[in-house]
Amino acid sequence: MIDLYTWPAPNGHKIHIMLEECGLEYTVHAINIRAGDQFSEDFLKISPNNRIPAMIDRDGIGGQEISVFETGAMLIYLADKTGKFLPKAGVDPKGRYDVLQWLMWQMGGVGPMFGQAGHFRNYARERESDDKLQYGIDRYTNEAHRLYGVLDRRLEGRDYVAGDYSIADMAIWPWCRSPDRRGIDHAEYPNVLRWFDAIDARPAVQRAVKVLLEESERPAKHDEKAWSIMFGDRQFKRG
Numbered sequence: 001m002i003d004l005y006t007w008p009a010p011n012g013h014k015i016h017i018m019l020e021e022c023g024l025e026y027t028v029h030a031i032n033i034r035a036g037d038q039f040s041e042d043f044l045k046i047s048p049n050n051r052i053p054a055m056i057d058r059d060g061i062g063g064q065e066i067s068v069f070e071t072g073a074m075l076i077y078l079a080d081k082t083g084k085f086l087p088k089a090g091v092d093p094k095g096r097y098d099v100l101q102w103l104m105w106q107m108g109g110v111g112p113m114f115g116q117a118g119h120f121r122n123y124a125r126e127r128e129s130d131d132k133l134q135y136g137i138d139r140y141t142n143e144a145h146r147l148y149g150v151l152d153r154r155l156e157g158r159d160y161v162a163g164d165y166s167i168a169d170m171a172i173w174p175w176c177r178s179p180d181r182r183g184i185d186h187a188e189y190p191n192v193l194r195w196f197d198a199i200d201a202r203p204a205v206q207r208a209v210k211v212l213l214e215e216s217e218r219p220a221k222h223d224e225k226a227w228s229i230m231f232g233d234r235q236f237k238r239g
Contacts, residue, residue, distance in 0.1 A: 002024060002025065004019065005029045005054045005055065006030070007032065007212060008212045009033070010114075011051070013174035014053075017170045017208040018085070018167060021084070021170070022078060031052045032215070033229070034226045039229075046067045048069070049070070051069070053069075053074070057077075057081070061077070061080065072171070076100075076103075085166045085167045086099055095163055099163070099168045101162075105150075107171070114144055117143070117181075119140075126227075148189050152189040152192045165199075173199045177209075
């Protein structure tokens with residue numbers, strides 16, 4: 001059994017999708033990132049970077065209990081555990097590293113840049129005028145468009161980013177939901193739209209995006225406590 005500590009944000013959805021696609025049993029532990037659950041001592045023991053998700057596999061590889069944080073590591077771990085959605089190094093090393101390079105592309109580019117685009121286009125506007133925010137809005141919206149262009153070119157003539165459906169697709173796809181929050185129109189990227197819709201139709205993905213959905217409705221505006229927890233000085237305090 002896997003204990004999954006998560007919240008229904010894009011990074012959480014990556015792991016929800018993988019677990020559902022693999023048919024693994026898991027217990028969900030909600031880590032409400034607006035309430036500050038990510039700073040609890042118990043959560044920090046398994047996720048020292050105070051970010052969701054994290055997991056403990058009670059029957060891990062080799063029969064030992066294994067704790068993993070960071071979604072890239074978690075996806076690779078689950079792929080190695082199940083033998084699914086990532087080619088084996090001894091069988092198809094080229095295919096394996098094709099998947100891994102696109103997984104790293106998501107981790108190093110799509111997640112951080114899309115996250116910043118969403119922050120400046122949405123959350124920051126709760127506190128500042130567009131006049132003060134315009135550089136940040138333009139900077140990260142432009143980068144989101146650049147990355148969408150990379151993905152659209154990659155998907156030309158391909159169903160998935162790296163051969164068969166893989167953990168790379170699972171990592172990228174959640175960040176392509178709600179594109180308007182990042183200043184993106186999917187219609188401008190037809191290959192991405194085709195790919196997105198195909199994954200969106202998968203039953204496991206449909207189950208995955210419902211995990212904790214009712215508990216996580218986004219507020220119209222963050223109060224002072226939630227703002228401090230999400231974006232302010234609370235991030236630097238323990239206890």
